[in-house]
Amino acid sequence: MASLEIEGVEQTIDLQDKTEHTLGRMDSASHSYPDVDLNPFNAADAGVSRRHAKITRLGEDRYYVMDLSSTNYTFVNGEQLEPFEPKVLTDGDEILLGTLKLFFRA
Template sequence: MAVKCPHCGTENLDGALFCDECGASLAEAPASQQGAGTAGQGTVDQRPSIPPPSAPAGGGTVQCPTCHHENPADARFCENCGGTLTAASVPPPEAVGAAPGAPAPAVPVATLVIADSNAELPLDLSKGEALIGRADPVSRVYPDVDLTPHGGYEAGVSRRHCRIFRQGDQFFVEDLGSTNGTKVNGQPLPPNQPRALSDGDVLELGLLRLTFRVNA
């Protein structure tokens, strides 16, 4: 049988612990009460009016976010714990993310390895090419790979000795008219004539030997 809320007079389902309308405790409310008016008596409930949660399409119930009790779709407060149900709404449909596209091809990372010291000099090809040579503040030449600390001056490396660049995934080396020339695997490289480079190729810039490495 219905249980009437002593605060707002709403008829609640038998067994409800809290009022669906105002959330007041129904523990002390008698099992049935006559609808006799109590105007001018008792305390007026000062709870602000809270709009009911959106009911699921086609009716149904609303789950309490606190205790997970299933309540009538139009209930404002949980029958079990009295918690507000305004936050308990129908879970939104799971967002469907965009189908992942094909992974971008890995950009090869190239390195020059000094033969005498095994020092590794990464090649920054983010701008498409890397200038190899010796830094010279007087001439305002600042190559991307400065071989001065690796015996470049003594080995006869020019300030602007050669450049290494990439087209797609293929690397190339081009001598820039250096004084002492460039060799690839022992073969002299004519100036301004690019030659393809492969992983493990040995470069000779003057007398300085380096190994070209590619890590995919």
């Protein structure tokens, strides 16, 4: 079961329910409603954009992450992603959205 773990938090985010998950911060004033709202994890302080990144599932077990032209970038295992260019995820990959650290679990 694919999921995201947030560093320092026991809660995990299940990625099985849909083929695409937009990660970011909910902001009703700008009508931003990501699939995964990271506000409860101090996302604004960590530099997470309202629409920061997207994780997509292809087939049963292949996942990709893509930066959505975020202000503070998306990194996978220390490598900065180019906007709108998907990167394959494997179990244990570290994902940084700004400075918010997540781990992909397959």
